[in-house]
Amino acid sequence: MTGINVDLALAKKYQRPGPRYTSYPPAPHFKSDIDFAEAMKIFSDQPPGPVSLYFHIPFCDSMCWFCACTNLVRSVRGKSSPYLKLIEEELKLKASLMNEGLKVAQLHWGGGSPSFLLPDEIRMLGEMIHNNFDIPDRIEAGVEIDPRDLSLDQISAFREVGFNRVSLGVQDNNSEVQKAVNRIQPYELTAKTVENFRSAGFHSVNIDLIYGLPFQTVKSFEKTLNEIIALSPDRFAVFNFAYVPWMKASQKIIKEEALPSAETKLQILKLTVEKLTSEGYIYIGMDHFAKETDEMAIAQKNGMLQRNFQGYSPFAGDVILGFGVSSISQSSGAFLQNERDLPNYSSRIEKKEIPFLKGYILTNDDRIRRAVIMRLMCDLKLNFSALSKALNIDFRKYFEDEIEALNTFEEDGLLVRNENGFDITDTGRLFVRNIAMLFDAHLSKGEGRYSKTV
Secondary structure (H helix, E strand, C coil), rough: CCCCCCCHHHHHHHCCEEECCCCCCHHHHHHCCCCCHHHHHHHCCCCEEEEEEEEEECEEECCCCCCCCEEECCCCCCCCHHHHHHHHHHHHHHHHHCCCEEEEEEEEEEEECHHCCCCCHHHHHHHHHHHHHCCCCCCCCEEEECCCCCCCHHHHHHHHCCCCCCEEEECCCCCHHHHCCCCCCCHHHHHHHHHHHHHHHCHHHHEEECCCCCCCCCHHHHHHHHHHHHCCCCCEEEEEECCCCCCCCCHHHHCHHCCCCCHHHHHHHHHHHHHHHEEEEEEEECCCCCCCCCCHHHHHHHHEEEECCCCCECCCCEEEEEECCCEEEEEECCCEEECCHHHHHHHHHHHHCCCCCEECCCHHHHHHHHHHHHHHHCCCCCEEHHHHHHHHHCHHHHHHHHHHCCHHHHHCCCCEECCCCEECCCHHHHHHHHHHHHCCCCHCCCCCCEEEEC
């Protein structure tokens, strides 16, 4: 792929709220009044196949004001054992209900910050996981890291329990931006952390950046991009700042007038896409970029890329088992989300109850549309004939209205039709969410507030 040029006029045209499609239906459609027994039966009846394990560590040393994740600020480390014991009980509860033929293909720890855990706590959780699941040597095992206050002993502990990929939170190297979001992290620290993880044997390094933060400019963000490119990360995740103060009280500290204008955000996005693709990174779609040799880029090329609550993945299957507060479990027919409040989560576990707060059981139409949207998000194309066979439908008849509505995207050069369906163009990769929204039957119900697609 050569460098991609971003048309700002198109970006303005298609800049509207929409789901990120880490699931379908999206999480705002989850309900607390579903039949949880039926949902669990769907999980337990899941046929043998790959499973992903996700563990949510909600603790942080301090609050980054841009963050919209489920997290808890703790002033003292070394006191996470009670929480890990709760996870151990949840592991036992869920592992006993699942088909023994499920094989772990992916492991991920997120937060909060898993690097809040001390080395012995990291090893403790790793041992719990290995005691309840058979973890092969060759899986994608990724952990999210806050480079601040990270020790070499912690890095060694993460490697010992099987992690081989790390995702470093950076967001921006500019000191004024860092101060405005309460995250002081000098570039030199980030560079040293990357070096330390590579020396420890981690084969893949991902770096997270955010555009749209206070006081960012095109010039300042270009400096950050150049500095991070010099570290040669295997993957980039460059997120659009989701300013949702109605959901996260900490974001109210950020003054709206300090945020870059919509025009500036689009210019930063244009800069990011054009610079990274000109540097040889493959634009996977949305906010993800990867080197051509990275497993993610290879998986997309081979039609094996998946998408789930951790973003894009080269290995994930239909089943995700989530552990810890707010985590989400997924099967081919249901979603289940844990309690988001730690006291409620703790109380449910202590009663030997699986701590589900809400969920969703898919209808047949949901299953069909989920398959279509996920293939579109991952493959950047749709083959109507192949999908007709795979889903046991007449695709052209089932989606007659949606296919007709593709005309606008075709006219704008975002996709090219062929005899079997269509391919999204390089320009269209930026607008894949907009195209996917055509196939979303839930958007008309008006549930949920979403970030803008570009």
